[in-house]
Amino acid sequence: LLPASLTAGLLYDTVSSDAPFYFGAIMALAATVLMFAFIILSKKNKQTLIESK
Secondary structure (H helix, E strand, C coil), X not given: CXXXXXXXXXXXXXXXXXXXXXXXXXXXXHHHHHHHHHHHHHHXXXXXXXXXX
């Protein structure tokens, strides 16, 4: 939690008051994309394992 607060404060002070919110939105979008990619890849790997048996 502390690194997030420090990053938000740094962005707020050096860039703009909107920057922490944009950064948070971008990180949430990146996490969503990575989560779906992980789910798709794990399903493909599971299906490959089932087919190889």
